[in-house]
Amino acid sequence: MAKQLGKSADNTNRWIVLAMVLLVLGTGVAFSIMGQNNKENAPLNGLDGITLKPAVASSIDVENGSAITFNPGLTTQVDVWEDPQCPSCKRFEDITGEYLNSLVRDEKATVRFHVLSFLGPESVRSANAAFCAADEGHFLDFHDALYKVETPGEGSGFLTTEVLLKIGEKIGIESTKFNDCVSQGSKSDLVKAHYDSMGKFGVQGTPTVFINGKVWKPSPSGFSLDEFRSAVEAG
Helix, strand or coil: CHHHHHHHHHHHHHHHHHHHHHHHHHHHHHHHHHHHHHHHHHHHHHHCCCCCCCCCCCEEEHHHCCEEEECCCCCCEEEEEECCCCHHHHHHHHHHHHHHHHHHHCCCCEEEEEECCCCCHHHHHHHHHHHHHHHCCCHHHHHHHHHHCCCCCCCCCCCCHHHHHHHHHHHCCCCHHHHHHHHHCCCHHHHHHHHHCCCCCCCCCCCEEEECCEECCCECCECCHHHHHHHHHHC
16 A cells, blocks of 8 residues: 555656646746747837827828928928938937927928838838828828837848837827728838939938928038028028
């Protein structure tokens, strides 16, 4: 009888050890998945807490490269040419973005955004998504979000359709219309029109900014909000 009890105890111990091993392995897998998800989502952390501002209607100005246009017909006119993957464009937006938005929202200037896509497929997808957001009245919000995302770098493959949809979701743009537009590349004609218009307006790189038809050239030291504001107000 004692022999049988010892064997039963050994079997019980084996099951306890096996259960502990499975628990450890399962926990490790769970933490690994969580760690991978955190790593993948880290570039979007800068969007946490952002909420949509009031919608602002835009139009497409065919005569000016099919630009996304706000407040047409005002005396002061600003044209901004950017590629969503352009590092210099991000620096420009970090410094001047809020001021540009105020020109739009306070109706102080006609502002035309030319969303380019010469840096590859990710730029094409991002530009398409920006046009989709414009249909929702939230181009400014999505445009700002794109430049707040800390991508791994130009051509990294990070800006997939799924990530662009996630950017929209995080800031509050998640209508079926927007999701379908992004997923189906519905604005490819506008993406191409913007790219094709570069030559007509003599744009060779980004960011390129025109103020009342004249190229704005930042100082050699870099972008300055005061310099940019002064140039806009001087016309």
